[in-house]
Amino acid sequence: MKLLMIEDNKSVSEMMSMFFQKEDWDVTFAYDGDEAMDKFNESPDDWDIITLDLNLPKKDGMEVAREIRAQSESVPIIMLTARDSDSDQVIGFEMGADDYVTKPFSPITLVARIKALQRRVHTEGGGGEESSSSSKNNNLVQTDHFKLNTSTREAYLDDKAIPDLTPKEFDLLKTLAQKPRQVFSREQLLGLVWDYEYYGDERTVDAHVKKLRQKIEKVGPQVIQTVWGVGYKFDDSEVNSEE
Known part of the structure; x- marks a missing residue:
């Protein structure tokens, strides 16, 4: 795995380099924002994951994060932040981050988060696709107006591609679409999509749903519905009447 770690604290970078070496990962370090973009731009399509400190x-x-996302919507980004403000985390997600780790953190925790994020990117399906009403094979989630392929990680609404989905946006859409009209609480989505507990930080889900809805609306009517006081559901049954 090719990883870009953007971190101004060289002690933290040196500590993490030992853990990354144990995983046999190819890691490049950048210590300020300008250097980060220079390193990223050397091979923008080759990075498997990026860890990004907010205070650079x-x-x-x-x-x-904004500049990286302008070039690549797919590369996974994990924010590293000493800030404890919920608003910073939500803004980070809106800039395109897929996950965050708050400092101080355990190296083992960061390695686990990286593995979890990569697992979500590369693991196809995994239990549940058969619940979709019209799924045809293990890689396809399909309803009357929607189709999602877990192999190519592409999603379509009435045969129009939903553009520039980040890894977490894709996983969130897949989770909802696998069980049309089933209502998922924010807590359930945190467990299903993020693979671990977020200790009640449900704004993570709201921030991702907001960005996902914006991308869906570029190609057609909204299919992610809010169930007030509960959570969210996928429902494309009203697509025809809205066109």
Whole structure:
């Protein structure tokens, strides 16, 4: 795995390098925002994952995330932040981050988060596709107006591709679409999509749903519905009447 770690604290980078070596990962380090973009731009299509500190010299981590997402919607990004503000985390997600780890963190925790995020990107399906009303094979989630392929990680609404889905947006859409009209609480979605507990940080789900809805609306009517006081569901039964 080729990893770019953007972290201004060299002690943290040196500590993590030992753990990354144990995993046999190919890691490049950048210590400020400008260097980060220079390193990223050397091979923008080759990175498997990026860890990004928000508090960077020369160029803020939010700006770095924005510039990376302008070039690649698919590369997974994990934010590293010493900030404990919920608003910082939500803004980070809106900039395109897929996950976050709050400092100080255990190296083992960060390695586990990286593996979990990569597992979600590369693991196809995994229990539940058969629940979709019209699924035809293990890689396909399909309803009357919607189709999602877990192999190509592409999603279509009435044969129009939903553009630029990040890994977490794709996983969230897949989880909802596998069981049309079933209502999922935010807590359930945190467990199913993020693979671990977020200790009640349900704004993570809301931030991702907001971005996902914006992308869906570029190609057709909204199919992710809010169930007030409960959570969200996928429902494309009203697509025809809305066109």
